[in-house]
Amino acid sequence: MANEKIPYKVYLEENEMPKAWYNVRADMKKKPAPLLNPGTHEPMKAEELAPVFCDELIQQELDNDTPYFDIPEEIKEFYKMYRPSPLVRAYCLEKKLGTPAKIYYKFEGNNTSGSHKLNSAIAQAYYAKKQGLKGLTTETGAGQWGTALSMACAYLGLDLKVFMVKVSYEQKPFRREVMRTYGADVTPSPSETTNIGRKILAEHPGTNGSLGCAISEAVEVATTTPGYRYVLGSVLNQVLLHQSVIGLETKTAFDKIGVKPDMIIGCAGGGSNLGGLISPFMGEKLRGENDYQIIAVEPASCPSLTRGVYAYDFCDTGMVCPLAKMYTLGSDFIPAPNHAGGLRYHGMSPIISELYDQGLIEARSAAQTEVFEAAEYFARCEGILPAPESSHAIKVALDEAKKCKETGEEKTIVFGLTGTGYFDLYAYQKFNDGVMDDYIPTDEELAKYVSKLPKID
Amino acid sequence: MANEKIPYKVYLEENEMPKAWYNVRADMKKKPAPLLNPGTHEPMKAEELAPVFCDELIQQELDNDTPYFDIPEEIKEFYKMYRPSPLVRAYCLEKKLGTPAKIYYKFEGNNTSGSHKLNSAIAQAYYAKKQGLKGLTTETGAGQWGTALSMACAYLGLDLKVFMVKVSYEQKPFRREVMRTYGADVTPSPSETTNIGRKILAEHPGTNGSLGCAISEAVEVATTTPGYRYVLGSVLNQVLLHQSVIGLETKTAFDKIGVKPDMIIGCAGGGSNLGGLISPFMGEKLRGENDYQIIAVEPASCPSLTRGVYAYDFCDTGMVCPLAKMYTLGSDFIPAPNHAGGLRYHGMSPIISELYDQGLIEARSAAQTEVFEAAEYFARCEGILPAPESSHAIKVALDEAKKCKETGEEKTIVFGLTGTGYFDLYAYQKFNDGVMDDYIPTDEELAKYVSKLPKID
Numbered sequence: 008m009a010n011e012k013i014p015y016k017v018y019l020e021e022n023e024m025p026k027a028w029y030n031v032r033a034d035m036k037k038k039p040a041p042l043l044n045p046g047t048h049e050p051m052k053a054e055e056l057a058p059v060f061c062d063e064l065i066q067q068e069l070d071n072d073t074p075y076f077d078i079p080e081e082i083k084e085f086y087k088m089y090r091p092s093p094l095v096r097a098y099c100l101e102k103k104l105g106t107p108a109k110i111y112y113k114f115e116g117n118n119t120s121g122s123h124k125l126n127s128a129i130a131q132a133y134y135a136k137k138q139g140l141k142g143l144t145t146e147t148g149a150g151q152w153g154t155a156l157s158m159a160c161a162y163l164g165l166d167l168k169v170f171m172v173k174v175s176y177e178q179k180p181f182r183r184e185v186m187r188t189y190g191a192d193v194t195p196s197p198s199e200t201t202n203i204g205r206k207i208l209a210e211h212p213g214t215n216g217s218l219g220c221a222i223s224e225a226v227e228v229a230t231t232t233p234g235y236r237y238v239l240g241s242v243l244n245q246v247l248l249h250q251s252v253i254g255l256e257t258k259t260a261f262d263k264i265g266v267k268p269d270m271i272i273g274c275a276g277g278g279s280n281l282g283g284l285i286s287p288f289m290g291e292k293l294r295g296e297n298d299y300q301i302i303a304v305e306p307a308s309c310p311s312l313t314r315g316v317y318a319y320d321f322c323d324t325g326m327v328c329p330l331a332k333m334y335t336l337g338s339d340f341i342p343a344p345n346h347a348g349g350l351r352y353h354g355m356s357p358i359i360s361e362l363y364d365q366g367l368i369e370a371r372s373a374a375q376t377e378v379f380e381a382a383e384y385f386a387r388c389e390g391i392l393p394a395p396e397s398s399h400a401i402k403v404a405l406d407e408a409k410k411c412k413e414t415g416e417e418k419t420i421v422f423g424l425t426g427t428g429y430f431d432l433y434a435y436q437k438f439n440d441g442v443m444d445d446y447i448p449t450d451e452e453l454a455k456y457v458s459k460l461p462k463i464d
Numbered sequence: 465m466a467n468e469k470i471p472y473k474v475y476l477e478e479n480e481m482p483k484a485w486y487n488v489r490a491d492m493k494k495k496p497a498p499l500l501n502p503g504t505h506e507p508m509k510a511e512e513l514a515p516v517f518c519d520e521l522i523q524q525e526l527d528n529d530t531p532y533f534d535i536p537e538e539i540k541e542f543y544k545m546y547r548p549s550p551l552v553r554a555y556c557l558e559k560k561l562g563t564p565a566k567i568y569y570k571f572e573g574n575n576t577s578g579s580h581k582l583n584s585a586i587a588q589a590y591y592a593k594k595q596g597l598k599g600l601t602t603e604t605g606a607g608q609w610g611t612a613l614s615m616a617c618a619y620l621g622l623d624l625k626v627f628m629v630k631v632s633y634e635q636k637p638f639r640r641e642v643m644r645t646y647g648a649d650v651t652p653s654p655s656e657t658t659n660i661g662r663k664i665l666a667e668h669p670g671t672n673g674s675l676g677c678a679i680s681e682a683v684e685v686a687t688t689t690p691g692y693r694y695v696l697g698s699v700l701n702q703v704l705l706h707q708s709v710i711g712l713e714t715k716t717a718f719d720k721i722g723v724k725p726d727m728i729i730g731c732a733g734g735g736s737n738l739g740g741l742i743s744p745f746m747g748e749k750l751r752g753e754n755d756y757q758i759i760a761v762e763p764a765s766c767p768s769l770t771r772g773v774y775a776y777d778f779c780d781t782g783m784v785c786p787l788a789k790m791y792t793l794g795s796d797f798i799p800a801p802n803h804a805g806g807l808r809y810h811g812m813s814p815i816i817s818e819l820y821d822q823g824l825i826e827a828r829s830a831a832q833t834e835v836f837e838a839a840e841y842f843a844r845c846e847g848i849l850p851a852p853e854s855s856h857a858i859k860v861a862l863d864e865a866k867k868c869k870e871t872g873e874e875k876t877i878v879f880g881l882t883g884t885g886y887f888d889l890y891a892y893q894k895f896n897d898g899v900m901d902d903y904i905p906t907d908e909e910l911a912k913y914v915s916k917l918p919k920i921d
Contacts, residue, residue: 014478015544021471087472088556088847099545099619117574119849119884161844162556181638181889185849187896188840383645387618390545392576392642427576429886432638439644
């Protein structure tokens with residue numbers, strides 16, 4: 008009987024951990040569209056990216072062909088401190104739902120960043136250190152990425168300046184304190200410390216800030232401070248490459264217990280977790296070896312895949328970054344202030360966007376209250392208080408498991424539990440108090456932002 | 465070479481997890497002193513404890529002879545959701561310290577309660593459910609125990625009323641929200657909802673509350689509400705019994721990698737973590753099979769072992785609980801309000817107290833700032849943001865590892881990393897801002913409280 012054979016948690020041995028990251032672009036016949044120079048609209052060259060990004064990361068960013076990148080020894084050692092993450096069989100959830108579905112989740116929350124973000128943070132910090140840099144700049148929204156990067160920089164002895172979206176900075180003072188404890192310098196964005204920050208503040212006094220705005224500030228500081236570069240926690244190809252460690256571990260764990268998942272579900276904001284989780288499975292799908300149903304779940308308040316357009320757009324509010332072709336809501340789009348947690352980026356990873364456009368990924372959106380209902384249900388059963396982001400995946404996993412109950416299908420479902428909600432109790436409080444807001448942007452609102460997309464032939 | 469053989473984290477397989485709790489009292493020649501009836505000063509009988517505690521827990525409390533108690537199947541299943549906890553080799557810490565010592569820690573923080581408390585919470589809730597009870601009451605200080613019990617009660621469908629020490633309730637609104645998310649009813653203590661609460665408020669208007677006071681309120685509600693009993697997260701023999709799962713796993717993990725620790729270090733407030741961690745090692749020590757150096761570390765602001773007296777005392781402020789013989793500072797003692805985190809109980813587990821009195825355990829105290837310095841050092845190196853409580857053990861582990869550096873000794877040190885500090889950022893903020901207070905009570909202050917101990921022959 009399966010219940011007796013498959014443990015609650017499947018851990019890999021250290022020697023079973025991935026030795027190389029997998030680059031799903033290598034198996035894509037139609038590649039993601041290249042980043043464009045915002046002035047010339049020509050594909051960005053490595054040397055044009057060099058003032059902003061670390062050299063080896065640029066190589067990873069631009070390489071659409073190399074299927075595997077060896078994970079450097081130092082990063083493998085760091086991974087061993089908090090990885091492998093467990094692949095968990097949700098026996099309690101299955102029982103409570105009374106579903107014949109087999110539910111698994113890959114839990115990335117058992118590290119102090121509280122999420123999968125550390126997988127790429129340590130990689131990006133490592134290459135910065137290797138390049139002899141002094142420090143890094145970045146933005147953070149909900150705070151997971153900033154925390155992860157603070158941890159990585161503390162470990163490697165790099166300076167770090169974090170621009171934290173103002174609304175998060177104020178709602179989450181404790182996120183800021185974690186970053187400070189790891190030695191990072193944290194500034195609420197927009198700030199008076201940058202040209203672009205001052206410009207945005209002048210145009211939008213009292214703004215709550217946005218990821219796009221914080222990115223612009225971080226890039227400005229990186230490009231004007233000697234020995235600094237900018238790093239980003241999602242969206243980029245390099246980030247999805249590093250995050251493939253999630254999917255590779257998941258695949259190895261499934262192979263170890265002789266299980267093939269039917270359905271893979273992940274939340275999607277910038278796409279780093281989803282892209283990482285699905286990577287080796289998508290590889291098999293692209294190579295025609297196996298088929299999987301893959302579902303991206305995004306917040307109804309920031310619906311880039313389900314209601315955005317697939318077009319070139321600015322990655323940041325200040326329009327200083329390269330243009331990326333992605334599903335986007337327009338670079339001026341900011342989710343309503345009531346939106347909790349992350350997944351608030353106006354665009355989507357070019358890789359995920361292209362795979363979605365090719366029909367290889369489905370997308371669904373979920374409203375806040377139903378997401379938190381799923382979170383509470385999960386927490387009370389499986390014990391883990393999930394991050395709001397991860398709870399989008401939980402919501403759809405529960406929906407699918409309930410469908411199996413109706414149809415009697417014994418589907419194997421795996422979802423990405425990207426993190427914990429320990430720093431999101433402000434949002435849980437709203438939910439507990441019954442005052443959570445499910446505001447969803449109207450078509451007219453969305454059309455307004457999309458109308459401002461740059462014109463590219 | 466050891467570095468190549470011993471992984472960063474040693475996990476047990478499910479079938480290697482403990483099947484029975486170990487009762488260290490069975491191997492103690494001189495047993496811990498019995499609980500006394502506060503009126504008659506006679507040893508408490510099971511029937512006298514029955515209005516307050518669950519029946520099977522009373523049996524466990526009073527049993528000084530049975531060496532092993534089978535862990536019920538349902539509890540073993542729950543344990544599998546978040547256990548085994550990893551035994552971690554702190555390679556990074558060793559390297560940064562440049563010490564020949566081998567440092568390990570047993571990490572109990574990878575569950576939403578953020579600590580080891582869940583090990584006993586699920587056990588106590590299970591026996592309450594088995595007895596057909598409707599609900600439970602308890603107190604919580606820093607909030608870990610209340611969170612753990614909320615999770616256990618949510619899982620088993622029991623009601624829960626938590627009295628939370630007022631200062632913590634106010635400093636840690638998010639702890640309260642976690643408990644609410646798990647369906648618990650949380651009241652700041654002292655409160656107007658109980659007789660004893662009203663009495664304490666009348667006598668000490670504006671009091672910040674204390675564990676002793678919250679216990680009194682919780683006991684009052686348990687004994688006056690049909691279908692309710694009271695449960696406690698530390699101090700009691702039954703709690704140390706359940707927490708033996710920590711030590712048993714640690715021992716099995718060490719046996720698996722062929723290592724024998726020389727030194728075992730744990731923080732000590734009520735003694736549940738320390739008692740659990742050391743139990744099988746202490747068993748060997750008591751039976752003369754092996755020797756281990758065992759160190760309890762307590763806050764200098766609440767120094768029951770290092771500066772208290774070994775005597776019968778009240779367990780609570782309201783003096784409604786049985787008398788326990790323990791190292792105590794007096795039941796009226798409350799650590800200064802600047803004291804961060806848990807470990808704020810005026811007494812110490814009778815088992816730990818007796819073992820300490822027999823010279824089988826050493827005790828040290830540490831001041832807040834040096835504890836947070838150790839916490840920060842650890843966090844930046846090993847990645848995990850530790851709980852303030854756990855950081856007491858870290859402090860002494862670092863001290864000992866540094867001594868090894870001086871002497872060249874290759875000691876194997878293991879300490880209990882009881883939990884994470886995600887809900888203690890208020891205290892970290894004080895530390896980061898350099899405004900942490902190291903107030904230590906004077907001898908005169910301590911004498912004042914001890915002078916009020918009950919007179920027992």
